[in-house]
Amino acid sequence: MxxxxxxxxxxxxxxxxxxxxxxxxxxxxxxxxxxxxxxxxxxxxxxxxxxxxxxxxxxxxxxxxxxxxxxxxxxxxxxxxxxxxxxxxxxxxxxxxxxxxxxxxxxxxxxxxxxxxxxxxxxxxxxxxxxxxxxxxxxxxxxxxxxxxxxxxxxxxxxxxxxxxxxxxxxxxxxxxxxxxxxxxxxxxxxxxxxxxxxxxxxxxxxxxxxxxxxxxxxxxxxxxxxxxxxxxxxxxxxxxxxxxxxxxxxxxxxxxxxxxxxxxxxxxxxxxxxxxxxxxxxxxxxxxxxxxxxxxxxxxxxxxxxxxxxxxxxxxxxxxxxxxxxxxxxxxxxxTTMDKNRPFGSFDSPEHSSAGLKIAQDGTVLLKNTSNVLPIKLDKASKILVVGENAIKMMTVGGGSSSLKARYEILPLEGIQSRVGAQAKVTYTRGYVGDPTGEYNGVVTKQDLKDDRSSEVLLAEAVDAAKDADYVIFIGGLNKSDYQDCENTDRAGLELPYNQDKVIAELAKVNNKLIVVNISGNAVAMPWVNEVPAIVQTWYLGSEAGNAIASVLFGDVNPSGKLPFSFPAKLTDVGAHKLGEYPGKKEDLANKRDTVDVTYNESIFVGYRWLDKEKIKPLFSFGHGLSYTTFQYGKPVSDKTEVRADGHITFSVNLKNTGDREGAEIVQLYISDLKSSLPRPLKELKAFKKISLKAGEEKTVELTIDKSALSFFDANKHEWIAELGDFEALIGSSSSDIKGKVKFKLK
CATH class of the missing domain: 3.20.20.300 (Glycoside hydrolase, family 3, N-terminal domain)
Known part of the structure; x- marks a missing residue:
């Protein structure tokens, strides 16, 4: 020892x-x-x-x-x-x-x-x-x-x-x-x-x-x-x-x-x-x-x-x-990170996270169209509500590639609607179409059995028949996270909705004038039925609280305030990348199966609304677009100066009033236009925005400040940002196509 x-x-x-x-x-x-x-x-x-x-x-x-x-x-x-x-x-x-x-x-x-x-x-x-x-x-x-x-x-x-x-x-x-x-x-x-x-x-x-x-x-x-x-x-x-x-x-x-x-x-x-x-x-x-x-x-x-x-x-x-x-x-x-002894311990799937996820899902939902104020759904005037569409019952947290999750819970849209309605009305469901009945990614399985062997004709007939006597029809469709849709490693095959959905929506619109289309997707989709459908809601992959978020918007518990972060083109050729022919790559490279494939961005800086403005193309729905259950009135915008020096800044102000009967939020958007430039520039470019919540009848002054960087373009020859002296215009509006007022100013 x-x-x-x-x-x-x-x-x-x-x-x-x-x-x-x-x-x-x-x-x-x-x-x-x-x-x-x-x-x-x-x-x-x-x-x-x-x-x-x-x-x-x-x-x-x-x-x-x-x-x-x-x-x-x-x-x-x-x-x-x-x-x-x-x-x-x-x-x-x-x-x-x-x-x-x-x-x-x-x-x-x-x-x-x-x-x-x-x-x-x-x-x-x-x-x-x-x-x-x-x-x-x-x-x-x-x-x-x-x-x-x-x-x-x-x-x-x-x-x-x-x-x-x-x-x-x-x-x-x-x-x-x-x-x-x-x-x-x-x-x-x-x-x-x-x-x-x-x-x-x-x-x-x-x-x-x-x-x-x-x-x-x-x-x-x-x-x-x-x-x-x-x-x-x-x-x-x-x-x-x-x-x-x-x-x-x-x-x-x-x-x-x-x-x-x-x-x-x-x-x-x-x-x-x-x-x-x-x-x-x-x-x-x-x-x-x-x-x-x-x-x-x-x-x-x-x-x-x-x-x-x-x-x-x-x-x-x-x-x-x-x-x-x-x-x-x-x-x-x-x-x-790992060597920081003061970092917190974190928390998991807490009530606070559920609340945050629900709030983000609600505020990101975009009301695209609402003719005749079909929305929000009025339960005192509805005894029967029909829900149609696979996306109403399909889990969306699984799939899509590396972002696929094993969520502890996921409230599906149909579940959210049924929970919200309770005993106030009868909620029925019919499939309408069958898309991808599977539910597995990388070993995570949804355990949903969505298999349905009925023909598309039978499914369509069932949905149309059920829609005839419904007080409201809510179609919940769009894309999913399967291959060739919203999914890593594959692109979509086209702009249209898959699985015969366009026909289902068009037929439902013929038999019920209170049809609400809820589109779930991470991308723009074509809507050939847009003029026949009174109400369209754009939701996204909303996560665990998806069903509750969708229901809260449809029934008016939440006033939608989301705005589109990208344009919805009416057709694929309205997109510069497709109009100019350089997607998905150079045809010769693809044909000859080269090791690498050149993809030339011929549209250059003209992406999204910049391209639509340049070509004078009307989109299906504009960048920045989003409606509300209330209304907003814009005053005349003004600036704190008419001339701004290169080392200074300029502030634009606009009075915003809620002229409706309920509280709501609006996103005020500031775009800048260079009225005379040595290089081609977009008609306008987003340079500032602010989200403002107003009670019914309330009004506030919204201020948006920019400096020289908002007026600059990149000069590739000099490899530096350039702001040319001269005339500019500030455009204030609620979307890229809904401009409420303009203010001219000079850069000195």
Whole structure:
């Protein structure tokens, strides 16, 4: 026994002498020291193998720390709308946990449709709490890619077609998440505007469109939101994959914007060791998506930034300067997240999260049309309400790709309506159409049996017959999260509604003049029946509280205030990307099956309402459009000055009055027009907005302030933002096509 004690004492003293002889105290563990000092101290203690191990995945969703130094590993998670269920270490199959469900928040299209920055912060903070509770360190979201085509299967994860709206909405989301000590990973940087050929698409566009349309939200995320990580996109730009792209990552992200965070590859987005080393990538994930099954003893060690990188260092082909820079950025992320002893513990699926999700879903719902005030539904005048459509009974939290969730609960639209109506009226349901009766994604199963073998003719006849004597008919349809609809990895086949829905709606309109169409989608859809239907409501994928949110709007418990974050074109050729023929890629490239496919953005800066204005095309519904159950009267807008200097700012004011009989919220939008420019410019561009709530009869003065940046365009030849002196016009309105007043002013 004495021998053992002597050995233990000797071992302890030897270790102590070793530490003392190094004359180093562990500064990186001292939270009172500046982070940059702690980074350098930790870096100096790491071996070459430990440094390289931090650059790549060790499992499907985690990367290594340094156990010897007490530096924790990182755990990432999808997604932008809720915390993804756990999968096995090396496989995509479910891990089989029973405590990995989540609260499902509305999709980001819904958040953007609120035009409410306070709600954006609430969304981010609530989601960050769930991520922290589930012990996640990096949240793979939000997405801010611009809505270029309504066929993009992933548009529902993004924030619409306008760079200003996306910029203003993403910043508070980021701050809310990161308050919890969880890093956002803003994606997909950049130009991920289609899912067709997403791994091989080489985007070709002018620098002006890049800087004015496709980069502003990412820039705001970095410089205003202080995002701690960014995810590279799958596509190529300048013939380099975005995850290892010199121009995007080194020149712009770090060089121009000063980004000090970590660049994370999308899963499988890395393609070259040398480009990954020198072109800005820090952490590589998902290169082999089937984990260890590829046949090597450890597939993760064979990633581009793993053993191949080590081999290049050992052979002298590359040095360690770039390696140390990558590790510095990763350590900085660690000190902001896993090494921050003061970060909160988070919370999970709380009543507060349910309340936040419901509020966002309600405020993001858009009333597109309401002829003869069919809405809200008046229960004192309704004894029979008919609900038609598969989307009334289909779970939408499962599917759509990486944002698919295992929600603890999901209130379906039919359930929400039945609960709200109670015994006040009879609610009946008929299918109307059969879409996708399955309900499974990546091992998460809805357990719904939606199979129905009846013919479309029988289903239609049943719905029409039931609609004839109903007081109200609520058709709940749209898209779903199946392949070739609103789903990652595939784009839509067309603008029309699938599954014979257009015919069902048209026939229902013939037999009932109180037909309400509720469209659930993350994209615009064609509406050939728009003139025959008195009321149309645009909802989105609303998450766990979907049914309650929809019912609260339909029955008037909530006054809708959402506005469209993108235009609804009447037909596909009304979209610049399709009119000019460069979607889904260059025809010769597609025909010859080239390794990469060029997609030229011939429409340049003219995206969404900018294109519609330029071509004088009337949309089905305009960007910024959304009705209310009350009415608003705009006064004549004025400015605080008629001339503004380049180093100053100008404020526009407009009186807004609620002229209806109930409280409501309006979103006042400010667009700017350059009346004379040396370069072609859009007819108008959104530059400010404000959401105002008013009681019946109440009026307020709304002020919107801009500076020179709102008047500028990007000069690609000079590579700088230019505001030309001269005449401008401010346009204030309730949508891009409903302008209430104009004010001219000069830039001196």
């Amino acid at each position: 004495n021998k053992i004690l002597k050995l233990i004492t000797l071992f302890f003293l030897t270790g102590l002498l070793s530490v003392l002889s190094q004359n180093k105290s562990p500064i990186y563990l001292d939270a009172t020291k500046p982070i940059e000092e702690r980074i350098e101290d930790a870096l100096s203690r790491m071996t070459l193998d430990e440094k390289v191990a931090m650059l790549h995945a060790q499992s499907k969703f985690s990367s290594a720390g340094v156990p010897r130094l007490g530096i924790p590993e990182f755990w990432t998670t999808d997604g932008p709308h809720g915390i993804r269920p756990e999968v096995l270490w090396d496989k995509w199959e479910q891990a089989g946990w029973t405590n990995d469900s989540c609260f499902a928040f509305p999709a980001l299209t819904c958040l953007a449709a609120t035009w409410d920055t306070d709600l954006s912060f609430l969304y981010g903070h609530s989601l960050g709490e769930e991520a922290r509770y589930r012990k996640k360190d990096i949240l793979l979201g939000p997405g801010v890619n611009i809505y270029r085509t309504p066929l993009n299967g992933r548009n529902f994860e993004y924030m619409g077609e306008d760079p200003l709206l996306s910029s203003r909405m993403v910043v508070p989301y980021i701050k809310g998440v990161q308050q919890n000590g969880v890093a956002v990973c803003v994606k997909h940087y950049a130009l991920n505007n289609q899912e067709t050929n997403r791994h091989t698409t080489n985007v070709v566009l002018d620098d002006r469109a890049l800087y004015e349309i496709y980069l502003p939200a990412f820039k705001a995320a970095v410089q205003e939101g202080k995002a701690w990580s960014i995810m590279g996109a799958y596509n190529l730009y300048k013939n380099q994959h975005a995850c290892q792209n010199q121009y995007l990552l080194n020149d712009i992200l770090r060089g121009e914007w000063g980004f000090d965070g970590v660049v994370v590859s999308d899963w499988g987005g890395t393609h070259s060791t040398s480009q990954a080393i020198f072109n800005g990538l820090d952490m590589e994930f998902g290169t082999w998506t089937d984990g260890l099954a590829v046949g090597t003893s450890n597939a993760y060690n064979s990633y581009y930034l793993a053993k191949p990188y080590l081999d290049m260092i050992h052979s002298g082909k590359v040095g360690t300067k770039e390696l140390d820079e990558k590790v510095r950025r990763i350590l900085r992320l660690a000190f902001r």
